[in-house]
Amino acid sequence: MIVEGTVLRGPELEPIRGRVVVEDGVITAVEEADVYSDDIVLPAFVNAHTHIGDSIAKEAGAGLSLDELVAPPDGLKHQLLRAASREETVDAMRRSLRLMSETGTAACIEFREGGVEGVEYIREAAASLPIDPVVLGRESEDAMHASDGFGASGARDADFDRLRNATREAEKLFGIHAGERDPHDINAALDLDPDFLVHMVHPEPLHYERLADNDIPVVVCPRSNLVTGVGVPPIRELTERTTVALGTDNVMLNSPSMFREMEFAAKLADVSASEVLQMATVNGAEIAGLNYGVIEPDREAKLLVLDGDSDNLAGAQDVVRAVVRRAGAADVRDVIV
Known part of the structure; x- marks a missing residue:
């Protein structure tokens, strides 16, 4: 060809x-x-942070806070996920994955709720589609072993030391949300030596130093952060210190369009178009270990x-x-x- x-x-x-x-x-x-x-x-494109299960709840929860929308275990999205049947959830996920593949996304790094069963859902949804979800299980060590790694909700939610060690021993990917609402969970997340962090809307000088010293990549999701009212990530400052990739986050809040995410990031931040396109392609692939x-x-x-x-x-x-x-x-x- x-x-x-x-x-x-x-x-x-x-x-x-x-x-x-x-x-x-x-x-x-x-x-x-x-x-x-x-x-x-x-x-x-490589969409470096998604929650595809939220496809069952597009535009639900207008006016709710971040915790009311997505915090485990009783945020609105978790209630809707529990209420949906497997068929409904898999079909909704398949539609979002198909949209992504048709608009140029080859892979996504998916933080997959629902334990082992949740991992099975996205494998089923993607089976007939030309897209490679890099699936990070959540909620249990079994989910990590059934997937490509572990996606932690945040250091304030639980003690992830044991799961981090198990993921490292399995030679799989470990990512964690950090600094989304405030800076108070960032040091604890960095102490886990993750393969990457997600969000980092509120880093402080010490956090920048630790990112640079340990070469820990960050995935930013600026549209999602704006919608949930937590602020916007300091993209320029992050790119000066480490590898930064781009994700679309919750389908509940945003379409999983890398075109829209790139445009928003480029017009929001003092970064070049080449840097933004790298965030949407090579950097996400590097984090996920894709060739x-x-x-x-x-x-x-x-x-x-x-x-x-x-x-x-x-x-x-x-x-x-x-x-x-x-x-x-x-x-x-x-x-x-």
């Missing part, structure tokens, strides 16, 4: 005119060449092809900026996964 157009090459997403050569699902060459295609070829998110030889060919001659994108003077700040589902020509 050969894909031609303006290719956003390598981890720096350098725009070149040329082609991507794919054999048996792997990129074998990225070549500069005179080509006639107006297409824009970029890495498929894609970058267009270069020997990477899996997970690609998103946009119509550069669409009414929305035609005439763009800066291709990367246009992809980040204005591209959307209507501009998708093909998703190669």
